[in-house]
Amino acid sequence: MLRTGEQYRDSIRDGRRVWINGERVQDITKHPMFKPMIDVRARIYDMAHDDATRDVMSYEENGERFSVGLKLPYTKDDWHAKRRATDTVLEDIGGVVTRVGDETAGEMWSLYDGQDILNEVDPRFSTNIRNHIHHVIKTDPFHVSANTDPKGDRSKRPQDQDPDMLLHVVKETDAGIIVRGAKYETAAAYANQAFTKPTIANWGNEAMSDYAVGFVCDFSSPNLRFIARTGFAGRAPARDYPLSNKFDEVETLVVYDNVLIPWENVLFYQHTKAATFIRATLHRYSAFAFVQRNLKLADMLIGAALWNVRQTGLEHQPAVQEKLATLACYREGINAHLTAAIADAEESPGGLLMPNQSLLMTGRVLACSQLHHMMHIARELCGGQICITPDVASFEDPEAGPWLDKFYTLNENWASEDRRKLLAYARDLLNSDYAGHRLTFQLFAQSPPFAHLAAVYRNFDWNEALRFTHKSAGLSDQVWGDKR
Incomplete structure (x- = not known):
């Protein structure tokens, strides 16, 4: 079910609390620092419907059309199709945009590859990742990625300073988990949802941690605040700065102020092995x-x-x-x-x-x-x-x-x-x-x-380099030891 550009614009007029350049934004689709990129994203949606680009931007399955960029890749042709679609977008808009959904959807595919690890902690989590991937394919949201926390003093453990410096779980309920903290997320202020995961790469010997949490966050959720950096659009005339005024993808500090994440949106929790896996494989697609x-x-x-x-x-x-x-x-x-x-x-x-x-x-x-x-x-x-x-x-x-x-x-x-x-x-x-x-x-x-x-x-x-050098140098078999 492919969206149109106007349906996308309507979806982000949801009352979210957004600040930029010292002001509270009333209609993000009309604000001069957000509107250019929102218009670009809307254009990408509309390209899937235009006769000239529909077959490049979308594919048909069981009588319905879906986004090429969000399709799970099973063949080389799938990858060639994704490459053509991206090139078509950049050619159409006349510049480069990165965080528009096709790039960030792939991060969930990495977790799809780790379902056996998710099953170790809770089989529901592997079910959740499969459901969310297919939900993204079916409903065509603007999906982004949440990676970077404010971090604080990185010489200290999160528990030894303000715990909110890294996003963490503060409570479990029957409905889901409650999270606090913040994440920097490019395009978050004008996206629909994000795959949110931890920044920490080295968990030491910890097997469990409230900071080892990954989930899909609906940006229409209450208790979220979006504090964006000042945009480049509108600072100077577009004829003098044609790229700044059209292609600035505004980064946002998303504040999670005791936000409820329903259990069906939780992809892993308190499982440092899963967190380590996703950090190591996050960008494989x-x-x-x-x-x-x-x-x-x-x-x-x-x-x-x-x-x-x-x-x-x-x-x-x-x-x-x-x-x-x-x-x-x-x-x-x-x-x-x-x-x-x-x-x-x-x-x-x-x-x-x-x-x-x-x-x-x-x-x-x-x-x-x-x-x-x-x-x-x-x-x-x-x-x-x-x-x-x-x-x-x-x-x-x-x-x-x-x-x-x-x-x-x-x-x-x-x-x-x-x-x-x-x-x-x-x-x-x-x-x-x-x-x-x-x-x-x-x-x-x-x-x-x-x-x-x-x-x-x-x-x-x-x-391969070791094998050839071993042969070329005439080394004995015992140098391989147990690592051969």
Whole structure:
């Protein structure tokens, strides 16, 4: 049952308590800092109904249509379909958005693979995860992910400071569990629900903990408060900052003030083994959609840089070509990892088809660890004018405008307005507050860099390198010991 964009907008007009920029929001769908992204998400819903995109964005089963992005992956074709759908969205909206549901739904599939672990503590929990996955497929909500707590003093245990610094269970009732604390969640203020799970990765010897809790939270629940960071949209004219004004995915501190989570929404509780499993496998599916966004971001960097050097006649300079080739290597490196991850996909413990984990996780490290280098190369190629060009108001001023028109017109093909547009785009992509925010987001959105490398360590096949070196060096069999 596919939603329309307007049905989505209606679903978040539910009386939720949202604050941004020091004000209480009355209608989130109309607030200037939320509306651009809400409109983008609504457009994604409508694309599943439009004749031109319906068959890319949705599939038919038993006479009903469902979202491609939310479909459980069983075949390589499922992954190719997901990749096409994401590319179609980014092409349609003309930019990159990450937290729009297809990426975050995959995090629950990881828990689907851990049903045997959930059964150890309570068989109801494995039933709950299956039910929620199928509920998401059937009802098409805007589903996001809740990962990061405020944390507090990380040298101390949560119990040795304000316990609310990490989300935790404070009470059990017949109806469900009561939770307190807070989570930072991108897009939460305008989403329908979240898969909420712990941040802690090292539980020590604890087998039970009130902090080891995972659940699906309905954002229309009472006792939730949404305190968002100030958005970039509306701070400056859209013609000067075209990306900031359209693609800012606002992060929100969601405060759980004794919120009831019904038992049917609890996915695990007091079970540190389940919590450890989900932290170790959380991104085995969702990393694909995340890395795919980096591929489109690489295209934007290349496009902005290449148009700039063509404008100024520098495209054939060897030093310029070298830098463009470096950007191309970065882009194709990401592309190769995504393509190979599908080509060499592997069956998951739960019977799904997951992208090859070693290729996917090394691709994520490439995409995130090299992004700041690629942005700096793009800045070099765009030149210093991206940081000194006046805003559009000066170009339109009756006195200043003619001078700017004179100095920003390059030739008969490149008039000043096109030059200004490209420089404004490059400035917003590379130099603006939004650009810096986006860089940090890509670095931490799926856990910090050390966790990216830890995922590589867990998923890389070390045995093949050991086997060949063992043979090549002529080592004895006893060096394998018990680890062979």
